[in-house]
Amino acid sequence: MKKIRPTALAAVTVAAALSLTACGGSDSGSDTSSKGSASSSSNSSSASSKNGSGEDIKAEAAGSASKAGARVTFCKTADLAIDAQDAAPDENTGRIDITMINRGSKTCSATGFPGVDIKDEDGTSSPIERGQAQPRVTTLKPGDAAVFNLAYEIDNSGESLASPTHILVTPPNETHTVTLNWPTGAGAIKGAYTDVQVYPTHNTN
Structure with a gap:
């Protein structure tokens, strides 16, 4: 082994x-x-x-x-009939209602804040600030109307320094402006034009 x-x-x-x-x-x-x-x-x-x-x-x-x-088809200034009226609810609260009627042949949108300037008798124009409000959907069929407001405090002292003659209005989403007469009989503005506020459009019905 x-x-x-x-x-x-x-x-x-x-x-x-x-x-x-x-x-x-x-x-x-x-x-x-x-x-x-x-x-x-x-x-x-x-x-x-x-x-x-x-x-x-x-x-x-x-x-x-x-x-x-x-x-979305925004309303054109040329298709709107625009007018301003005094709508003060009392002797202390100033309000101007500006109505826009769709005289065009198509439905359009006037939703939003319009541009507004107030022209004084001295020839100067002052832009109006927006009030604290949310825009509402404002659709206008042919013949329908929308309205927006200018609000301010009335000066009953007789010493107002504001002498408005015209309102320059540019509809929402537009660039063309129309000139309206300041409504006859509207209360005097207390303070300056910066104290006036514009509110967004809404349907009248």
């Missing part, structure tokens, strides 16, 4: 260990590659889904904006 030398036995043991290590490394690498592939596929799918959703939202928003834009 032959004796196995210690050096030969050691060599066999090392070879077996290296073989097992190589097999284990191969399996581990395979698992990592598989997981990485699955993760990449999932991320790609998720990104695709998000992109698709974003495009849908953009398309929907664009469609809505297009529809909204098609519905």
